[in-house]
Amino acid sequence: MHLDHHHDGPAAVSADAHRPDGSHRALRIGLGGPVGSGKTATVAALCRALRDELSLAVVTNDIYTREDAEFLLREAVLPPERITAVETGACPHTAIRDDISANLEAVEDLEDEVGPLDLILVESGGDNLTATFSKGLVDAQIFVIDVAGGDDIPRKGGPGVTTADLLIVNKTDLAPYVGSDLARMAADAKVQRAELPVVFQSLRGEAGVAAVADWVRERLAAWTA
């Protein structure tokens, strides 16, 4: 929208790339995907990988607890003032797609209170395959599925798998135990996503979140360019 328009007073237009004082706002990346696929674990690993080179903050969207925020606090991946939990009233996808106001407030408050920030990660509450983030809330979105949820998920497609800027297929370490065929998952994902990237990841493995962290660095370079 008005990418170079500077507002007086609080921002009204969510996707504006500038804050009310005219400075460039942080890049916002959303992480969505089914319950338990590894969103919080990926956020935690990204914080550890990037916190020494970037100024970071996290917004979690829990469905009925503050568990994700509390996990991140317990793991001390970031100082507590950089982690905010949003309450979503039983509808996680509403808060990231149809009515993003509470999340926008959370990201803006983080920038005001602990900024300047380079990057804000917004984790959605675990949801179904149709949940995607509004472009008014995030600049890019990652969809996280895992090999244990069934190796036919990439074939089923749906907006998350098909349109996310990055698809993570997580927990590849479990593939032998649950009988998931990674080659088939990769081929199906290719059909659904054409040129959009896919990362197969195990947070238990040595490489961990490295490939995703590199992708985030690239997005950030493009954002600040």
Place this chain on the structure above:
Amino acid sequence: MSRAALLVLADGRFPAGGHAHSGGAEAAVKAGRITGAEGLESFCRGRLHTTGLVSAALAAAAVLGVDPRQLNEAADARTPSPALRAAARKLGRQLMRAARATWPSAELDAVATEFPKGAHQPVVLGLAARAAGLEPLDAAYCAAYESVSGPASATVRLLSLDPFDATGALARLAPELDRVADQAVEAARRAVDEGPDSLPAASAPLLEIAAEAHAAWPVRLFAS
């Protein structure tokens, strides 16, 4: 301007954060005060004639141009529970964002700057209605209806209540909603001459007390 703007403002999908709040229904369900459609209707009736009336009068007064700062103070004074005051400001801030994007106006910009963390939701609702070219009665209807529609949709989720029963309960409240909206506008017109002290101050102590307890629950579905 257009009357149809009221449909936009009153639409349950208007993106102003209401979906995360139950209007006290979650606490009432847990306490066994709402167990079905009948309980929901009584709960909503009580809320309509207390919180609903006060909110509707505040909103109508804002449309009539009563000073938003004074109205915000009046709303504070009529909301004993700190948790409910915080929720009302949060919702006011969210509504302000949606209203400014929907009906851009210098007046909304000024109030947003004056209350960066939010003014009470009914006050902002009135200002939004004003920016949309609506009448005091429109804003009063919108506030009064929200006071019952929020708990109804939350209860559908909390109790897996039959959605047709919940909607029926709302429809049965319609004649009372008419009366509350009229009363609210009358009070708001008085407030133009006599100041916000003359606005209604009907309160539901149990809603205030339960809201305080609810805010301390570690596990809950709704923010208020």
